[in-house]
Amino acid sequence: MTLDLTNLQVTLDGDTNIIVRRDFTHSPARVWRAITEPALIRQWMAAHDHPMTRCEIDPRPGGAFHYEWANADGHSYFFSGPIKAVDAPFHMTHVEYFNGDTSAGSTVTTDLAVRGTGTRMTMVMRFDTTQIRAAAIATGMTDGMDEVYRKLEALEFPD
């Protein structure tokens, strides 16, 4: 058994929520910078063969964000939406749409809580219905993983 100090947890909560929890060894102020300053966001959100082609966030109520990637085929995908509430460096609520589809978004609350000398980040993604959550799992989240899909598409499945 290994001791995992960062302790990532991903859980389905009730019928409509997905909760992601992760601990960091740095203060909420530093974690806040890393999740709200584009120059820093780019460093950890870019996948190795998926450079971020757009990274914009205005972390204020009434602001918005737009994160876009291009995959190896030149196909791009993005998450975007309005910022609803901000209490730096501890809280942000935003709405997230995949590829601009406003019919099936999620409301994401991000909380940074002091935990010892570090931070516990808790993100709650709330979908309107359990079906939309299922579809988000099936499409939105996985669509961002073209690498996985490329591998899948390369697999041969017998009829």
Add this chain to the structure above:
Amino acid sequence: MTRLDLSFAALADPTRRAIILKLAQGEATVQDIASPFSISQPAISRHLRVLEDAGLIETRIQGTARPRRLKPDAVQPLWDWLSQYRAVLEEQFDKLDAVLDALPDTDAPTQSTGPERSES
């Protein structure tokens, strides 16, 4: 092939992902499902068959109508798949750790209440 492999294969196709998204709004007939696509109804029916074989959707029999809907337990294999999503997240958060470690110490966590701003 496991159920999960079938789900993967079923969802590897963008048309089938779009069908899943459509059915997330509620059950629909083949005609309803086919209408936004520029492909034939038989082609849509083949996609529906793949999704049904994968256990992601089911057919309800209502007189002569055969509406399709998402299966309530369709979430489970996808959720299992999410353990891989978790691995991707973990990789991303590990990078975030590295970004944090490299940040200049101007707002070092001397106090856990937040950054200290000293006015001179």
